[in-house]
Amino acid sequence: MLLKDKKAVIFGLANNRSIAYGISKALKGAGAELAFSWAGEAIRKRVEPLAEELGGAFTFPCDVTSDEQIAAAVDLTRKNWGDIDILVHAVAFANREDLQGRFMDTSRAGYALALDISAFSLIALCKAFEPLMNDNGAVVTMTYYGADKWVHNYNVMGVAKAALQANVRYLAYDLGARGVRINAISAGPIKTLASSGVSGFGDILHHIDKHSPLKRNVTIDDVGGTALYLCSDLARGVTGEVLFVDSGYNISGTQLALDE
Numbered sequence: 001m002l003l004k005d006k007k008a009v010i011f012g013l014a015n016n017r018s019i020a021y022g023i024s025k026a027l028k029g030a031g032a033e034l035a036f037s038w039a040g041e042a043i044r045k046r047v048e049p050l051a052e053e054l055g056g057a058f059t060f061p062c063d064v065t066s067d068e069q070i071a072a073a074v075d076l077t078r079k080n081w082g083d084i085d086i087l088v089h090a091v092a093f094a095n096r097e098d099l100q101g102r103f104m105d106t107s108r109a110g111y112a113l114a115l116d117i118s119a120f121s122l123i124a125l126c127k128a129f130e131p132l133m134n135d136n137g138a139v140v141t142m143t144y145y146g147a148d149k150w151v152h153n154y155n156v157m158g159v160a161k162a163a164l165q166a167n168v169r170y171l172a173y174d175l176g177a178r179g180v181r182i183n184a185i186s187a188g189p190i191k192t193l194a195s196s197g198v199s200g201f202g203d204i205l206h207h208i209d210k211h212s213p214l215k216r217n218v219t220i221d222d223v224g225g226t227a228l229y230l231c232s233d234l235a236r237g238v239t240g241e242v243l244f245v246d247s248g249y250n251i252s253g254t255q256l257a258l259d260e
């Protein structure tokens with residue numbers, strides 16, 4: 001039991017296809033207790049049954065753009081648990097129109113919104129939950145290759161994820177003083193609520209299936225396994241990192257595979 005009696009707060013569960021669901025199952029399977037945030041009543045209706053299924057201790061409202069809601073989430077967690085060991089951040093948002101067309105057409109408001117929800121929220125949650133975080137705790141967040149390279153249509157999210165990955169390095173230094181570690185998982189494309197409706201997403205999945213070293217797409221359980229490792233004592237020397245869970249796709253210099 002890698003995480004026996006560890007307490008994990010999960011941000012970003014929406015349904016049973018969510019990356020947060022894959023991570024939750026893995027942490028639960030290793031003995032962790034779970035609590036879940038939800039943003040808005042529509043998501044609450046989906047999260048509560050899943051929390052039940054996963055033996056979740058409690059759920060709470062949290063729109064990460066609201067300092068008040070984050071503070072209330074901390075208060076509720078303190079009342080229920082007193083302290084925590086793990087924080088999972090699997091939250092991102094951009095307006096649909098900003099995930100297509102020219103990146104140059106991103107509006108000031110769309111840019112601010114994507115960066116606020118997808119990148120600043122990690123800083124805000126780390127700061128707010130730091131007083132509850134036990135020594136040697138762990139934080140995990142989610143990123144994507146579009147942070148590192150130009151990826152068609154990923155646009156403002158690429159910039160938001162680049163900021164998020166830099167946040168991880170700077171937060172790693174601050175949190176490291178108490179042995180708290182923070183890492184990002186760069187997952188290959190996965191069909192979730194966030195990615196459904198992204199035009200051309202099926203083509204991206206097909207491309208990875210054809211051209212990645214493992215010749216398949218990754219699953220939320222693949223991500224869950226790496227999240228479990230990162231949250232456990234097995235990764236005690238690892239912080240500030242971005243780990244790829246992408247069937248090896250990122251190692252390729254070209255997608256021209258010879259003789260296949």
Ligand code: 1JT
Pocket residue numbers: 092093094099144151152153154157189190194195198204
């Ligand atoms: C968001 C969305 C963040 C989709 C995301 C995301 N991070 C990865 N994806 C999947 C994806 C999306 C595109 C893509 C490749 C992967 C949706 C809205 C909220 C934030 O383009 C190649 C566009």
